Amino acid sequence: MTAPLDHNDVIELVREPIDPLPLVRPLRAPEDGAIVTFDGFVRNQSHDRATLYLDYEAYESMALGKMREIAADLHEKYPIDRVLIVHRLGRLEIGETSVFIAVSAPHRAAAFDACRFAIDTLKRTVPIWKKEYFEDGAVWADGELPPAPLATPRAKPAS
């Protein structure tokens, strides 16, 4: 089930370079006072090996659903205004943005907490994978195993 997108949030998977400025501008409402952004981009090394480039792939329909769920969670947990989560797929060069998150809010604490919760949760639960390309080969990056239900709920025996 996909969480509905309301609050004018923007949740996207893109294949072109991410340009943050036009994305962030619409988050700014007159009743807001703070925007916190997180820009995650490609580092030139991983575990002390020089990275050439990265390639991101996603289970796109599920990734979008999980990103929308994160946005919906943020609105439940924090007094915020709008959420923007954009993740890029495909080949990314050093320094290019892979994920950009922005949260607007009347006050800064909620904007910080929500932005951080968003990226932490995205990294644990959104089905996106990156392959790291080095001089001497490529590896799928170590990642985190998302939490999944251990067993389907069953009717309890009557007591």
Next chain:
Amino acid sequence: MTAPLDHNDVIELVREPIDPLPLVRPLRAPEDGAIVTFDGFVRNQSHDRATLYLDYEAYESMALGKMREIAADLHEKYPIDRVLIVHRLGRLEIGETSVFIAVSAPHRAAAFDACRFAIDTLKRTVPIWKKEYFEDGAVWADGELPPAPLATPRAKPAS
């Protein structure tokens, strides 16, 4: 004593509108993977009264010194790359940025922690004041009294 500015940090007081994009771009080094930004801007109300505009003033020499100290502290406390702190002075309209902070780092946790420490510390310790203008008058905003030494250090009596 003013903390020295190294690490290519940018610490500024300005009187013109703050344009974040050209400020943030130089923070991005090949060994970095994260930039967190905080944009604080003028809300349309304060304590349920409609704000018309704000006017910021500073004890400029001391404010710059304290902002540089914050940047120096960040480098001591967190594994970060560069720090940008820009505060605007003078008259600001609703929605205009009063303070913009950005921190780049190899990893996101340090960038988040440092950015938040920067704005929290700025609000407590940097000598800047804002006057809020309403339909029916103007008031100096409530603020925080910076921590100051309680007494000058004195030589202890020989024991």
Next chain:
Amino acid sequence: MPPVSQTVRVKVLFFGRLKDVVRQSEESLYLSDASTIEQLFALYAGRIPELAKYRSSVVASRNQEFAAWDTLLRTGDEVAFLPPVSGG
């Protein structure tokens, strides 16, 4: 052993390193009526023995939601096997 009853049609997806191991990303197939996600995975592990060693580092989804291994599959389900995620 009776033939598979072929009453449940599912779409199966593999991602990341699992896709490399299975050498395909997507397949539709028919399963016996009471198949679980666990049994579906075992079916592939029977074909591709290397897959079995990933079992403990895989989560499954059904219709774009994380799902328990004992989930019973129904016709039209989309099942995906997901290695540890590394977005961001």
Next chain:
Amino acid sequence: MPPVSQTVRVKVLFFGRLKDVVRQSEESLYLSDASTIEQLFALYAGRIPELAKYRSSVVASRNQEFAAWDTLLRTGDEVAFLPPVSGG
């Protein structure tokens, strides 16, 4: 009482609501040799009684550093009286 010995020249700054109360933002003046920041503030509070009620919500700085009220002033010092700050 002997006249002020006028050996210590300081610059005094007021900001925010204190500037409104004192009706000036900056002044240079001469103090007796052993004056503290506390005594300097008291001098202004003697001139402008309203200022006294702000004493508990003021911090002082000397040469752009926060300073204790018992700090002895030296010639050339720049002293500022700062109400609660509200930048950001």
